[in-house]
Amino acid sequence: SAVISQKPSRDICQRGTSLTIQCQVDSQVTMMFWYRQQPGQSLTLIATANQGSEATYESGFVIDKFPISRPNLTFSTLTVSNMSPEDSSIYLCSGGANGETQYFGPGTRLLVL
Amino acid sequence: GENVEQHPSTLSVQEGDSAVIKCTYSDSASNYFPWYKQELGKRPQLIIDIRSNVGEKKDQRIAVTLNKTAKHFSLHITETQPEDSAVYFCAVGSNDYKLSFGAGTTVTVRA
Numbered sequence: 001s002a003v004i005s006q007k008p009s010r011d012i013c014q015r016g017t018s019l020t021i022q023c024q025v026d027s028q029v030t031m032m033f034w035y036r037q038q039p040g041q042s043l044t045l046i047a048t049a050n051q052g053s054e055a056t057y058e059s060g061f062v063i064d065k066f067p068i069s070r071p072n073l074t075f076s077t078l079t080v081s082n083m084s085p086e087d088s089s090i091y092l093c094s095g096g097a098n099g100e101t102q103y104f105g106p107g108t109r110l111l112v113l
Numbered sequence: 114g115e116n117v118e119q120h121p122s123t124l125s126v127q128e129g130d131s132a133v134i135k136c137t138y139s140d141s142a143s144n145y146f147p148w149y150k151q152e153l154g155k156r157p158q159l160i161i162d163i164r165s166n167v168g169e170k171k172d173q174r175i176a177v178t179l180n181k182t183a184k185h186f187s188l189h190i191t192e193t194q195p196e197d198s199a200v201y202f203c204a205v206g207s208n209d210y211k212l213s214f215g216a217g218t219t220v221t222v223r224a
Binding site for chain 1: 145147149155156157158159162202206209210211212213214215216217
């Protein structure tokens with residue numbers, strides 16, 4: 001299994017600012033994904049982080065709002081840009097060595113005031 | 114994404130009894146069906162998964178069954194214990210490895 005860490009674990013931000021979340025995996029993984037989870041809700045896929053190329057976004061999510069980088073097979077970042085209170089949520093990354101089996105990071109709790 | 118329905122949304126069981134959660138999906142191309150357990154404030158934790166070429170898989174007190182024809186799969190927890198109390202999510206994946214999640218089931222095991 002892959003061990004995944006995220007930084008920061010939580011943050012409180014002012015509206016209009018941006019926050020970059022880092023995701024680090026302890027081994028090389030084929031696939032990495034970013035999810036959002038509202039309190040008490042399920043997980044919604046934001047995008048697939050592709051190594052060496054642009055991320056693939058799900059319906060309702062756009063690159064200008066959620067730019068993603070994946071410079072190598074163990075690291076990815078998600079930026080939440082021009083934040084509003086509606087962006088308050090938990091952001092989780094996931095990854096898996098064989099692509100299919102995914103393990104999650106601990107999440108980043110974001111509160112936008 | 115894939116449409117995944119999960120039932121029930123809440124489940125309360127007496128310690129020692131069994132718990133069953135069911136999920137249905139719509140895309141016949143789906144071929145991977147994991148279950149995650151999420152305790153309050155923690156990350157989702159993979160507890161068991163099954164692939165489309167297998168009908169049933171068991172790991173100690175946890176089992177998953179898959180009916181591809183009917184497009185549904187179920188999680189079975191036997192001899193429930195208080196530490197089984199959590200939110201359980203089913204998910205569905207296909208060849209692009211993206212997962213679509215069910216809405217979740219809050220399981221409470223009464224001592």
